[in-house]
Every structure is written in structure tokens, then in C-alpha cells.
Amino acid sequence: MITTPPSSVATMPPDALPHIVVVGGGISGLSAAYELGRSTHSAAPPVAVTLIEREPRLGGKIVTEHSGPFLIEGGPDSFMAQKPWAAELARELGLGDELMVASPMRRTTWVLVRGRPQPLPEGMLLIVPTRIAPFAFSPLISPLGKLRMVLDLVVPARRDDGDETLADFIRRRLGTEALDRLAEPILSGIHSAECERQSIMATFPRFRDLEKRYGSLIRGMLAARRNAPREPSAHQSPFMTLRNGMSALVERLEQRLTARIFTGSTVVTLAHRPAAARPYHLCLDDGTALDADAVILATPSFVAADLTAPGFPELAAALRAIRYVSTATVSFVYRRADTGNLLDGYGLVIPRGEQRQINACTLSSVKFRHRAPDEFLLLRCFVGGSRRPELPAREDDELVALARTEIREIFGVSAEPVLSRVYRWPNGNPQYDVGHLGHIEALERLCPEGLFLAGAAYRGVGVPDCIKQGREAARKALMVVSAAHAVAGSSL
Numbered sequence: 001m002i003t004t005p006p007s008s009v010a011t012m013p014p015d016a017l018p019h020i021v022v023v024g025g026g027i028s029g030l031s032a033a034y035e036l037g038r039s040t041h042s043a044a045p046p047v048a049v050t051l052i053e054r055e056p057r058l059g060g061k062i063v064t065e066h067s068g069p070f071l072i073e074g075g076p077d078s079f080m081a082q083k084p085w086a087a088e089l090a091r092e093l094g095l096g097d098e099l100m101v102a103s104p105m106r107r108t109t110w111v112l113v114r115g116r117p118q119p120l121p122e123g124m125l126l127i128v129p130t131r132i133a134p135f136a137f138s139p140l141i142s143p144l145g146k147l148r149m150v151l152d153l154v155v156p157a158r159r160d161d162g163d164e165t166l167a168d169f170i171r172r173r174l175g176t177e178a179l180d181r182l183a184e185p186i187l188s189g190i191h192s193a194e195c196e197r198q199s200i201m202a203t204f205p206r207f208r209d210l211e212k213r214y215g216s217l218i219r220g221m222l223a224a225r226r227n228a229p230r231e232p233s234a235h236q237s238p239f240m241t242l243r244n245g246m247s248a249l250v251e252r253l254e255q256r257l258t259a260r261i262f263t264g265s266t267v268v269t270l271a272h273r274p275a276a277a278r279p280y281h282l283c284l285d286d287g288t289a290l291d292a293d294a295v296i297l298a299t300p301s302f303v304a305a306d307l308t309a310p311g312f313p314e315l316a317a318a319l320r321a322i323r324y325v326s327t328a329t330v331s332f333v334y335r336r337a338d339t340g341n342l343l344d345g346y347g348l349v350i351p352r353g354e355q356r357q358i359n360a361c362t363l364s365s366v367k368f369r370h371r372a373p374d375e376f377l378l379l380r381c382f383v384g385g386s387r388r389p390e391l392p393a394r395e396d397d398e399l400v401a402l403a404r405t406e407i408r409e410i411f412g413v414s415a416e417p418v419l420s421r422v423y424r425w426p427n428g429n430p431q432y433d434v435g436h437l438g439h440i441e442a443l444e445r446l447c448p449e450g451l452f453l454a455g456a457a458y459r460g461v462g463v464p465d466c467i468k469q470g471r472e473a474a475r476k477a478l479m480v481v482s483a484a485h486a487v488a489g490s491s492l
């Protein structure tokens with residue numbers, strides 16, 4: 001399918017303009033195409049932009065479903081407020097009034113310990129205690145485990161910038177119990193990662209920065225909270241979303257793009273011909289051929305590997321080395337009357353050692369109340385990843401049955417849900433293994449001039465990081481075509 005929105009760029013003969021092709025219409029590719037369109041208002045030369053997306057719809061992992069009064073997110077359901085790029089883009093697109101923060105009064109996170117949900121004590125900033133009394137009385141960590149965590153105040157700090165696994169870092173600073181009960185389910189859970197392989201520098205560099213500056217995570221978190229009013233405190237929420245769902249961002253971007261958009265079209269080959277007027281040649285699965293001055297690959301890295309393999313085998317091998325795991329989300333709506341005293345808060349994280357079939361459960365309509373009427377509860381379970389890689393491939397009814405069993409055993413809710421939805425993400429979660437950032441730097445150096453990478457596989461998996469990467473790739477591509485344009489102009 002080819003859509004050509006009316007725009008000044010689209011009506012110009014594309015041959016007269018530098019042409020940039022963006023492959024992949026997830027949030028990274030959409031942000032890149034949007035930023036390229038903005039060049040018509042800047043000093044850069046106008047460019048013709050083409051965005052190609054394999055699926056019939058744009059958005060990639062971002063999928064919002066409106067079912068009656070319920071708002072269900074199949075992929076991301078919110079973004080970190082501390083990373084400003086998503087909220088900034090939403091405001092730029094006129095969606096500022098749609099931005100919402102998660103309910104600050106009900107921000108408790110629960111952790112499953114020996115089969116029973118226990119609340120994270122008040123004053124915990126992610127995994128770091130910043131208030132003595134609630135931490136001291138919490139049953140979440142044993143007295144010995146707490147003592148070990150407090151040793152963070154005196155354990156010598158590591159001050160170099162070398163990478164290490166999240167597990168090594170937490171064991172070093174806070175001890176093994178804090179790793180098993182807190183860091184593994186919370187910090188590795190966010191990334192569907194394995195803490196014994198996960199890079200601290202690529203996923204939580206801030207912890208290493210605090211260690212370096214303050215000699216201790218606890219002192220660092222306390223200082224950060226004192227110094228920065230934006231630091232999430234007990235009364236603020238670190239999460240934001242859009243009232244009409246994350247897809248509102250995708251829809252608004254689509255409306256604002258000045259690009260030619262091809263949906264339901266797969267890029268099957270990418271050739272580099274440095275001597276040609278336009279050095280990149282792309283073929284789509286329907287036989288369409290496109291020549292481009294620059295290309296932004298905003299696909300998963302294994303797709304970028306397939307496309308670059310014939311011309312750049314070393315780059316392709318480096319791209320293929322980025323591991324992925326598969327996940328699925330299973331959402332349920334229950335009648336409140338059927339859920340008894342089910343816990344209140346944002347949700348439950350489950351340590352690997354608990355050996356459950358689900359990895360975590362978000363209480364979606366507690367986190368964001370507008371997602372279901374008050375007499376209902378919307379929750380969603382996370383399945384798969386490295387813990388249970390076989391599960392996401394199971395049939396929908398099997399996943400629903402499995403998640404319901406878990407909800408019954410963990411929360412004691414055995415009622416029939418009024419709605420259930422499964423979203424599967426095969427090879428959907430890139431893994432930032434130790435050494436990731438060095439690997440990405442090396443891989444970027446292997447890219448030929450005019451070829452750029454953006455997306456979850458590289459410099460941040462969160463929606464804000466993907467937006468930032470897409471926009472940065474666009475600015476770099478514009479610089480390359482501007483320089484070529486200037487040379488061509490001066491030789492006339």
C-alpha cells in the first residue's frame with residue numbers, strides 16, 4: 001500500500017531533491033521521518049523522505065486497543081518521565097494536554113517473596129533505600145540482607161568506566177539478597193534481561209555514576225533527591241502516558257509526516273553504489289526500486305544485519321551478535337467485586353528464584369485509572385524472556401489459562417475475567433549484554449557514509465530513547481546530504 005499525504009515535499013519532483021529513506025515505521029523510524037520533515041523549516045536543504053514499513057499499520061511495538069470502556073496496551077504502556085524526549089515530542093505534536101502521570105498516591109510496587117506479595121518499603125528509589133524506618137521494618141529483606149545493603153555506605157567505590165554485569169555490580173554494592181529480591185526482578189525485569197549478562201553501563205549507567213561521585217548508592221540517591229526537584233520522590237510518579245493510549249503518538253506523527261509512506265511493504269535488499277548519483281539502492285518485496293542519498297535503518301538489528309550482509313559482512317555480523325528474546329503480554333479485565341482485597345499499587349514483580357510462569361504483573365488501571373471504569377480492574381501479565389523462552393509461542397488460550405492459574409495462586413482471584421487479550425512479541429526484546437556500548441560504538445564505525453542505525457537494539461530500549469535515536473539519526477543524515485548538496489551546488 002502506498003500513501004502519499006499532501007505536502008509541499010511530496011508534490012515536488014523527488015529527483016530534484018536529496019532523498020532519504022527510513023526503513024521501519026516503529027517509533028524510532030517515525031521519529032526519524034518526522035525530524036527529517038522538520039528540515040523544511042530549518043536551514044538544511046529540503047529533502048524528499050520515504051518511510052517503508054513491513055506491517056499494514058505503523059507503530060511497531062506500540063499498539064493500543066480500545067475495547068468498549070477499556071484501554072489495553074499490547075506493547076509499551078508508559079514511559080519514564082526522567083527521559084524527556086517522549087513528553088517533548090508529544091508537546092511538539094500538540095499532545096501536551098494528553099500527557100498523564102501515573103497515579104502518585106498508589107505507587108507501591110510489590111515483590112513476590114516465597115509465594116507472597118510484599119510491598120517495597122516507602123522511600124525505596126528503585127532498589128536503593130533512602131528512608132531508614134520503613135526499610136528497617138520491611139519483611140522483604142532479612143536482617144542480615146539489610147545489614148549488607150547498608151554496607152554500601154562503606155564499600156570502596158569503583159571509579160573507572162569499565163563495564164560489568166548488573167549482577168556483579170549489585171552484589172558488590174548491596175549484596176546477594178538485594179540482587180535476588182530487588183535488582184533482578186525490578187532492574188532486569190524492565191529489560192526482560194538476565195542479570196548475569198546484562199550490562200550495567202548500557203542499562204543503568206546512573207548507578208555507576210552515583211557510585212563514582214558519592215562513593216555509595218545510598219548517599220548518591222539521597223543527594224540526587226535533595227538536589228533535583230525532578231527526582232521521583234515518594235509523592236511523584238516516574239511514569240507518564242497519553243490519555244488515549246501510546247498509539248496516539250503514532251497517529252499524530254503519521255498525520256504530521258511530510259514523507260511518502262509505504263505500509264505493508266518490506267525492504268528486501270539494500271545495495272551501496274558509492275559512485276552512483278544516489279549511492280543507495282533499495283528493493284521492496286513488490287518489486288519497487290528506490291534510490292536514496294541516505295538511509296536510516298530503524299528495524300530490529302537482525303533485519304539490519306540481513307540487509308547489510310551482502311555489502312558489509314563485518315557490519316552484518318556485529319548487528320547479528322545483538323541477542324533478542326521473545327515475550328508476550330496477557331491482559332485481563334476483572335470485575336472489582338470478584339477481586340477481593342487484591343493488592344493496590346502499580347504491580348507485582350517476581351524474582352526468577354520464585355519459579356513462576358509469569359515474570360511480572362502490572363495493575364494497569366490502578367497505575368492509570370482512566371483505563372477502566374472504577375468497577376473493573378485491568379491487569380496485564382508478562383510472559384517469556386530468558387526465564388521461559390518457550391512460552392510466547394504457545395496458543396492464546398494456553399497463555400490465558402497459564403496466566404489465570406498464576407493469578408489464582410498468587411492473588412487468590414479465580415473469577416472468570418470479562419476480557420482477555422494476548423499480544424506476542426517474537427524476538428521483540430533486544431538484550432544489552434555486558435560490553436554492549438563498546439559493541440555499538442564499533443558497529444557504528446562500520447557503517448558506510450550515509451547509512452544510519454536507530455532503534456531499540458542500540459542506545460536504549462525505552463520509547464523516549466528510541467525517539468531520541470530516531471531524531472539524532474535524522475539530523476546526521478541531513479548533515480550528510482547537506483554536505484553533498486553543497487558540493488554539488490559549488491561544482492555547477
Ligand SMILES: Cc1cc2nc3c(=O)[nH]c(=O)nc-3n(C[C@H](O)[C@H](O)[C@H](O)COP(=O)(O)OP(=O)(O)OC[C@H]3O[C@@H](n4cnc5c(N)ncnc54)[C@H](O)[C@@H]3O)c2cc1C
Nearest residue numbers: 024026027028054060061075076077267455456461462463
Ligand atoms: C511487551 C513490551 C512492553 C514494553 N513496555 C515498554 C514501556 O512500558 N515503556 C517503554 O518506554 N518501552 C517499553 N517497551 C520497549 C519499546 O516499546 C520498544 O523498544 C520500542 O517501541 C521499539 O521501537 P523501534 O521503532 O525501535 O522498533 P519496532 O517498534 O520494533 O519497529 C521496527 C519496525 O520495523 C519494521 N520492519 C522490520 N523489518 C522491515 C523491513 N525489512 N522493511 C520494512 N519494515 C521493516 C517492523 O515491522 C517494525 O514496525 C516495551 C516493549 C515490549 C515488547
